[in-house]
Amino acid sequence: MTPEFRAIFFNAGGLQIECVCGRTNFGERGRWDWDEGEYERLEALAEEKPDQYVYHVDADGVRAGEGLTGGPVVEDCPCGEAERIETFWWDRAATITSYLKARAKREAEAVAAQYLGGSSALEALQDLAKLKDEAERRSRDAHQRLIGEPLTPR
């Protein structure tokens, strides 16, 4: 897995996250506010079922990105789903790039047409600000879906 994929794909984090493969991944003791007995319970489960409970040594905790089915894909989970997603993206980079360019061009043209069609520059900027807000809202919603709690700044 490349550093670029790690930096871009894993955009959610938490105390413990169940990966799409079913494994419970959890972070280091002491770096998080665990509920009473919660860490000990996970530690015991990891010892009993190491294939299902995965301990991560990571200062940033457990991170995840959204998989192809919408569920969380945990960074460094032994299932290897994140590696499969990166390979999928990279193998199709030319196709994905063409799509992104075509769609961004169409959306930019729609904003420009509105501007040239009589809207004021202020209205055009407001539309762009709405697009940005919408992108941020989608990112927050994805975090809420994956982690089950609101996105909080680090």
Ligand SMILES: [Zn+2]
């Ligand atoms: Zn997994």
